[in-house]
Amino acid sequence: SRLPSLLQTMPKAELHMHIEGSLEPELIFALAQRNGVQLSYPSVEALRAAYAFTDLQSFLDIYYAGASVLLKEDDFHDMAWAYLQRCQAEHVLCTEIFFDPQTHTDRGVPFEVVIQGLTRACERARTELGVHASLIMCFLRHLSEESALATLEQSLPFRHLFIGVGLDSSEKGHPPEKFARVFARCKALGLRLVAHAGEEGPPEYIHNALDVLKVERIDHGVRCLEDPALVQRLAAEGMALTVCPLSNVKLCVFQTLAEHNLKQLLDAGLKVTINSDDPAYFGGYLNQNFLETFEALKLGPREAYTLARNSFEKSFASDDQKAAWV
Numbered sequence: 001s002r003l004p005s006l007l008q009t010m011p012k013a014e015l016h017m018h019i020e021g022s023l024e025p026e027l028i029f030a031l032a033q034r035n036g037v038q039l040s041y042p043s044v045e046a047l048r049a050a051y052a053f054t055d056l057q058s059f060l061d062i063y064y065a066g067a068s069v070l071l072k073e074d075d076f077h078d079m080a081w082a083y084l085q086r087c088q089a090e091h092v093l094c095t096e097i098f099f100d101p102q103t104h105t106d107r108g109v110p111f112e113v114v115i116q117g118l119t120r121a122c123e124r125a126r127t128e129l130g131v132h133a134s135l136i137m138c139f140l141r142h143l144s145e146e147s148a149l150a151t152l153e154q155s156l157p158f159r160h161l162f163i164g165v166g167l168d169s170s171e172k173g174h175p176p177e178k179f180a181r182v183f184a185r186c187k188a189l190g191l192r193l194v195a196h197a198g199e200e201g202p203p204e205y206i207h208n209a210l211d212v213l214k215v216e217r218i219d220h221g222v223r224c225l226e227d228p229a230l231v232q233r234l235a236a237e238g239m240a241l242t243v244c245p246l247s248n249v250k251l252c253v254f255q256t257l258a259e260h261n262l263k264q265l266l267d268a269g270l271k272v273t274i275n276s277d278d279p280a281y282f283g284g285y286l287n288q289n290f291l292e293t294f295e296a297l298k299l300g301p302r303e304a305y306t307l308a309r310n311s312f313e314k315s316f317a318s319d320d321q322k323a324a325w326v
């Protein structure tokens with residue numbers, strides 16, 4: 001069949017990936033060595049064997065431990081550069097990359113080190129790879145509003161280096177409303193707004209991400225199908241859902257890929273995109289997500305075209321830039 005090669009070679013955009021989730025075990029060990037950081041796993045194999053998650057929190061515990069090897073500007077550059085080379089190989093022309101400054105500043109790594117290292121990789125990607133990469137700063141929702149506001153304050157000297165803000169980490173018990181004032185300030189600063197909602201949390205969190213935070217895309221959003229009025233609303237507004245199929249299976253949101261609701265979301269007229277979320281932890285980069293999802297859900301070229309077109313349409317790139325892609 002020609003479908004796998006269509007999926008691999010078609011131009012596409014990635015709108016939902018966490019750069020710290022692209023750290024492969026081999027790179028974690030190499031950076032630990034380089035920085036003299038002691039890991040609590042004896043080998044690459046032992047670390048990889050720990051990637052058996054039962055829910056979002058069991059993943060986040062390991063994900064934050066892995067990020068502890070990132071100390072210097074070059075570490076952030078090298079991590080992002082490895083991912084961006086992968087984008088070029090997979091025909092990902094545009095990627096809007098999440099980063100979690102609080103994961104690093106809370107360990108004493110200066111904000112500037114994080115953003116300068118990532119920015120250097122993004123600039124190289126544009127010139128050397130032809131990949132258009134932008135940064136979206138995420139607030140960790142398990143931390144306080146005060147911590148998010150302090151992070152926003154720290155980011156202001158670098159405002160020109162990121163296009164928007166997001167909200168990630170432990171969803172349940174940390175509803176969007178907790179960050180209403182933070183997002184209002186970000187909107188006033190002209191930042192683009194997204195938030196994780198309806199991954200593990202209820203449909204109400206999706207409603208409130210829209211009504212209270214005023215987000216322009218919902219990250220995940222798969223639980224919207226529990227609320228028909230919400231589905232109606234998302235369809236009417238042309239709201240993007242950045243869905244991450246392999247992530248959802250690894251974190252037990254769906255038991256198997258065949259049970260994933262991506263086809264129902266598409267059939268409901270929603271602007272769905274496929275994304276890798278944390279590719280080093282969830283079993284593959286963007287094309288692996290396309291290949292496995294299309295196989296499990298019996299999707300075809302029509303859906304491939306729709307998903308790729310949605311990814312460019314819902315990116316935050318300029319209309320001129322989009323015109324060059326679609």
Ligand code: ES4
Pocket residue numbers: 018021056063168169170196199247277278
């Ligand atoms: C994440 Cl899958 C997921 N959900 C929420 N926050 C995250 N941070 C990194 N991956």
Ligand code: ZN
Pocket residue numbers: 016017018168196219277
């Ligand atoms: Zn995510």
